Amino acid sequence: MRYFTAPELKQWMVASVIIVNLISGRAIGQSIPQYITKLENASTAQEFEKIFGEMMTLFHAGKMPFKDDDVTVIVNIARSKSFSESILPSVYGWAGTMFGNGRMNDAIVYFMESAMLFRKQHKPVGESLSYFEIALIQHKAENYEEAKEYYSKTLAVGKDSLYHRTLINCYNGLALILREQGMYDQALPDFRKAYNIAINKKDTAWIAILAGNIGSIHLREQHYDSSLHYYYRNLALIRNTTETENIIETYAHLGRLYLLMKNYRMSFRYLDSAQFVIEGRKIKFNDFFNPMDYIHESYANLYSDIGDYKKAFEHQSKSHQIGKEKQRLINSRNLKQLQASQAFRQKQSELELLQQINEANIATISQHRYVQIAFCIIIILMSILAYIAFNTSKVRKKLNIELSHSNEELGRLNRIKDQLFSVISHDLRGPIANLQAVVDLYRMGGVTAEQFGKLLDDLNDQIKASGNALENLLQWARTQLGDIKITPGKIVLKDIADRVVTQLKRNLEIKKIAYENQLTADVIAWADKNQVEIVIRNLIGNAIKFTQEGGMIRISGTVHSDGVKLMIEDNGIGMTEEETGKLFHRDEYFTRPGTRQEKGTGIGLLICKEMVVNNGGSIDVTSSKGRGTIFTVTLPREPKNRC
Template sequence: MRGFIILLSLLLIFKLSIAQPGQRSHIAGGKASSSHADIDNLNNVAYDIFLSEPDSARKIAENALLLSQKSNYSLGMGRSFYNIGLIYWSQSYYTISLFYLNSATNYLSLSHPMELSDCFNALGRTYADLGNYKQALVELNRSLSLAGNDTTRIAEVHSQRSYVYFAEKNYDKAIVTAQYALKLNLSVDATGNVAVLYARLGGIYRCKKNYRAALDYDDVAYDLSKKTFNKRLRAKMYVEYALINNELHKYDLAISYAKKGASLADSIGVVDAEAGAYNAMVKSYELKNDLQGALAYQKKYTAMNDSISASARLKTVKLIQNYYALNSKLEGIKLMEANDIENKAKIKAQTRLILILSVSLLVLISLLFVTFYLYKQKKILSSKLGIQHNALLDQKQLIEIQTADLQSVNGLKDKLLAVIGHDLRTPVANMSNIVEMFNDGYLNESEVGDLMKEIAPIIKGAELTLSNLTEWAGSQIKGRNVNSTNVDIFLLGVEMEQTFTHHLQLKNIEFVNQAYAGQSVLADENHIKVILRNLVSNAIKFTDNKGNIKLSTKIEGNSIVVSVTDTGKGMNRSEIEKLFSINTHFSHSGTSGERGTGIGLLLCKELVELNGGKLSVKSVVGKGSTFYFNLPLMGAYA
């Protein structure tokens, strides 16, 4: 009787185990359907905001991509890749954009022709921006073949074609194509696209030297830019007006338009339009034979290009980091899914085997030992899964720590850029004001000379700030190499005295070089120059008039200790503790109001340590400070 009851119970368990997979499939199907809707919503949001908030849009699209990967949702993955590609295109990262857009085509099938048409259209525009016009037309033809009767998409394809023909200088074909696209956009009341096409036609006619037609189209584009609140287009129209008036020899009018364009572009952060305005003004002043005016705006144009290049480098580093982080997450999901499938298969197989062995137990009691063995195997597998789970938790904690570190470094970067931007704005503004006042006749050459002598220390401080920033940024991005040579500290001290002669004379400070002549250290000469330049500059900044600064050396074992001592204001213990920390560094104003960023001492500390030494400081409030560091002597002296 007992055997019959056991057999009945085992058969019931077996039946439930068979029924459960179907039930689980039904439940999973419901969750997947809901997940697909959530993914589609995320992609819609990312597309709506990618032009105004590209960084936020990219995070949303990446999250949609990860969710699509987990749920094996092909359309979601295709749209996510497409959105990420559009975002990188809007930020001018065309090569990375091509990678994501081509990835999107692998997931968007012909069952979704409109999405696939949009993707090929984006590929065509990106290839055109990269100068590959032949491939751009191939992609646009693919987009057109999928657009069907959708007037908006057909208009967009022809608009991009006109852009390609314009870039190829096939102006007649560009005009015909742009006018056809204009007609289609007018039929669907796409005012924003209509404004862009009028501006493009104006640019084409300008290149054809038909300035009357160009101005007619530009006037319509300008009015529509105001109607649609498109400040970016309006800034570019001002630049276009400046270029046309240069061709018409109306240089003063061209300068007026270029200044309006530069001002508007600066207010909304459109750097390429601002740079174009400066370039137009350079040409206007050159054609007027006003070489001073041309030189002034050439400097602004060069500074703008340098700023764009520096920003591009920083953004490129961040872009590469984002790409590898996303790729790592995708690979992690694939690996986890593979492991999950494998583990589920093992558990399912073992569960069935245990049930079969349990039923067979009534017939052959000897199989009990086999069942027990399999049970132990299951426990071992569960233990392994637990270990893997703990490893995943550890990895998550590590990622959170790294994220906090990255946020800290990014915060420091923002702080440094803000301070440096403020410090550099003053000398540049002073120089600009002097030039403008001289040009307007308010200052003569003698007064300009006097003013230039007064702001020379500020310019020199800005130069040191830029030098420190370049050195520090280079170390953060590419790392450092140490080229050790025979370095004479005494000779470097002579060079420092010559470098800061004007600063020393302004504050009547005596510089005393007590370094041992002829005693050499093994170090990178450029690094030591940067260190001494920063230490001597700081000493001058915090030393009152008629003070003194002393450079000295002394031998300790196989090392030489280099010190820079001043009779300045000094520091308390709390300030000293903050000097060399990347998170708590600070900077005071000098005795004459000099400003600094605080990056100089951080750079000095890094360079000293790279050359095998250690930077330290002794200071007494009101009496002065001594910064000292040790370096290895050359083998002969050691």
């Protein structure tokens, strides 16, 4: 049975700012770029939330469609604010909702970040609803264990504060997964919990859905009379709602139920009714709702039972094709390597169906004593079976190859995991431990308030460094997992460099480093804007890190016929030839402290290289010990010609 995605729950992420905007009666019809500029200029959390609320009002009115890049830009703006901690939970939640039906990996990351911030702010309802959204995404992708984990987290954190439909969705979702796993005795209590909540709240739509779900358990346990009772209760209630999808599924399940009861007339009646609703109301199926494979499979079994094997085979083939397409769509979500066993199971079904045909034909031939005809048919059927067996063997070989590739990928992901944990344990745990130690000393009276105040700047620098390290770590992990989408276009390198320097202005001022941007507006490259910004930020950050106080950083560029060159030069401590040779090796993370003992992860330059290469460019370094370093990035000017 289908479970609600509860679209009204999507509103919680931005509810507060939308209410503020509605009360004021303002919904200014400006463009997305204009609103983005206003968000960039917002100086307080209240101002940001007001502007963001206006955007959400227009969005929900269908007057402001956002593209993926717009969402990313708005998230980055929110992250850059000094008051980011108060606005990011809602912004992350909105971003997760925007990516929930497409870029599901990104959606999960945003919801996880939203949950962590809500937990930090002691807002259990917001935290639990973030977990709930993750559970829905994992359930849709058939990642059942992960979905169960987050349904349970939603209930544990939100408890009685949750909206009743959220509670229903959680218990229903857990029961649906247990049902799919064949644990009917565990699924039924959860269905009944959800059912009782729906009855107490007089929620007709959910009473109907859950009655059908309980009926499905009785159906699978072959308690047909009990199953009929609940399905008919479902049907009686659902006809008074707009839940067309549930009506279709209920008809389909009643058709299957009467088939198992050998009441073929009623089975045809309800399967035909499902078809009638689909065709009459012109139902459009989507990635997560398409019952036609189930309906065709029921028809196949029905025709097989009454001896019309030709129609049975036609419906079995249709069921197989739809099932394959549904599995392909689930695989495309890139959340899980699903087992590609649908084709193999279909071949087994066809073999069983052909065996039934063979036995029926032999019986008919024996009855009419057509021995020669029977002999010919047997030969033909054996040939078909041999052909199918041959194809099945090929499918098995293909599955084995795919399994081998999956194992290799699993090994690669495991290595990435080990590398991530290594960096986290060595480079991120230290600053956090320092912060904890200083706070503990302050609490115990080990340092005075004046001494504690003097330590704040150093602690702030450590936290920012840790934040940059974590951002680099996340970007590196995403590149390793192949999760970064490249969206190239024409970009003015001068504008990007100016924006990065603005972000790093404090770092430059602390070390009294002069900065000169010699780039001109005509140095234009064809590349992904966000990735190029990450590259420039890492390279300028490195230059600041390894340049002494009073030093100089210069950025320049040249235009050539086949591309543009971007040079970032410093007069810092430089490197030996042996050290420069270690910079871009994937299996060797080279890092060293900066001129003020700044720490790094050694991953930043790996990210730079991978992003530059992904954009069709290259990166080189020249350095001299004690004299400075020059990083040269080459990027294309125009898109590459495609054949």
